[in-house]
Amino acid sequence: MKTKIILVGGFLGAGKTTLLGEIAHRLSRTGKQVGLITNDQASELVDTVFLAYTGTTVSEVSGSCFCCNFPGFTDAIAYINEKKAMDVIIAEPVGSCTDLSATILQPLKEKFAKKLSVAPLSVLVDPQQLTAILEGRGAGLHPSAVYILRKQLEEADFIIINKTDLLKAEAVAALQKRTGEEWPWAKIHAISAKNGDGLENWLNKVLQSSEAGTRLAEVDYDIYAEGEAVLGWLNTTVKLQSTSANWDLYADKLLHALQRRFAELNAAVGHVKLLIKTGNDFVIGNITGPHNLLNIRGSAGEGKEARMTLNARAQMEPATLEAIVLEEIARAGGSNITAEFAALKCLKPGRPNPTYRYDQIVAQSS
Numbered sequence: 001m002k003t004k005i006i007l008v009g010g011f012l013g014a015g016k017t018t019l020l021g022e023i024a025h026r027l028s029r030t031g032k033q034v035g036l037i038t039n040d041q042a043s044e045l046v047d048t049v050f051l052a053y054t055g056t057t058v059s060e061v062s063g064s065c066f067c068c069n070f071p072g073f074t075d076a077i078a079y080i081n082e083k084k085a086m087d088v089i090i091a092e093p094v095g096s097c098t099d100l101s102a103t104i105l106q107p108l109k110e111k112f113a114k115k116l117s118v119a120p121l122s123v124l125v126d127p128q129q130l131t132a133i134l135e136g137r138g139a140g141l142h143p144s145a146v147y148i149l150r151k152q153l154e155e156a157d158f159i160i161i162n163k164t165d166l167l168k169a170e171a172v173a174a175l176q177k178r179t180g181e182e183w184p185w186a187k188i189h190a191i192s193a194k195n196g197d198g199l200e201n202w203l204n205k206v207l208q209s210s211e212a213g214t215r216l217a218e219v220d221y222d223i224y225a226e227g228e229a230v231l232g233w234l235n236t237t238v239k240l241q242s243t244s245a246n247w248d249l250y251a252d253k254l255l256h257a258l259q260r261r262f263a264e265l266n267a268a269v270g271h272v273k274l275l276i277k278t279g280n281d282f283v284i285g286n287i288t289g290p291h292n293l294l295n296i297r298g299s300a301g302e303g304k305e306a307r308m309t310l311n312a313r314a315q316m317e318p319a320t321l322e323a324i325v326l327e328e329i330a331r332a333g334g335s336n337i338t339a340e341f342a343a344l345k346c347l348k349p350g351r352p353n354p355t356y357r358y359d360q361i362v363a364q365s366s
């Protein structure tokens with residue numbers, strides 16, 4: 001039996017991890033064995049901690065993106081498959097990555113033809129960002145970051161407009177039509193990873209089709225590198241201690257403070273997310289834009305000790321980002337909560353240098 005491998009790409013905050021969690025649930029319910037792979041430039045990933053709560057086998061490729069560490073990616077596939085023979089493995093590449101068809105899908109089809117069946121490249125997009133880009137606006141992003149987002153859509157086999165729960169049905173239909181006109185070769189799906197709308201339809205298509213990596217985009221690596229380098233990248237894990245603290249209030253306070261600081265600097269936010277866990281309970285929260293509502297779910301309750309993982313991607317120098325995050329962690333805790341940093345990494349992604357970059361489409365038998 002070949003393992004089906006599904007790559008779910010798309011820009012930071014598009015909803016990839018939410019979708020991965022949801023489809024892992026759905027596939028597991030139908031008796032399928034499912035594994036997940038997350039990816040980041042550094043370890044200490046909120047997505048990995050969050051997805052581990054789904055009870056699925058999760059493997060993290062960190063320190064480099066899949067494209068620049070193809071062997072790391074295929075080792076993660078092998079590691080998961082050794083634990084259990086998987087029917088499906090779903091992988092989430094870094095949100096600022098593009099050129100995945102040339103650097104991941106083609107080499108997978110060629111080198112792993114016996115073991116893997118590659119699914120169509122599905123690229124998720126936030127409808128607000130998509131609308132802005134179709135109207136020629138920048139969605140608050142640097143022009144080179146917009147370039148990356150457009151390239152992600154250009155190389156997609158399936159473009160998935162996510163978060164349709166935020167739009168009226170007519171607006172979804174109009175956006176689907178306009179997207180189809182812009183990228184006529186792609187199949188356009190509209191879903192809500194949150195409420196499940198459109199999900200089954202996309203999932204069935206993606207599982208049945210072997211039309212994977214049917215497009216190669218021409219990518220200018222200078223612009224691509226600049227689009228990634230404008231983002232400051234911070235990952236940290238912090239041990240929090242208190243005589244007694246309400247961790248949900250702390251999460252809320254910290255996220256609001258960070259959002260205010262980024263808005264003051266007018267800095268576009270790729271995403272800021274944190275997860276605080278106490279035993280088996282957790283609270284998870286996100287900021288996806290300077291004025292977007294915060295999204296906080298779950299509860300870590302009250303107590304003396306908690307562990308927080310925080311990831312921030314914002315358009316600013318890493319040193320500025322680090323200073324802001326450290327200041328606000330200290331301030332949100334006040335005199336009641338102390339923070340001990342178990343890990344802290346702050347960086348600017350380096351120039352992408354893929355292991356492989358194919359300039360021809362590899363055929364795949366079904």
Ligand SMILES: Nc1nc2c(ncn2[C@@H]2O[C@H](COP(=O)(O)OP(=O)(O)O)[C@@H](O)[C@H]2O)c(=O)[nH]1
Pocket residue numbers: 010011012013014015016017018019095162163164165166191192193194195271286288295
């Ligand atoms: N309203 C709405 N929000 C969503 C949906 N999918 C994801 N989100 C939210 O979008 C934010 C980013 O989601 P995440 O899955 O972390 O995105 P990723 O960076 O692409 O992995 C989170 O606040 C999610 O709760 C959706 O279908 N509807």
Ligand SMILES: [Mg+2]
Pocket residue numbers: 016017018047092
């Ligand atoms: Mg994610």
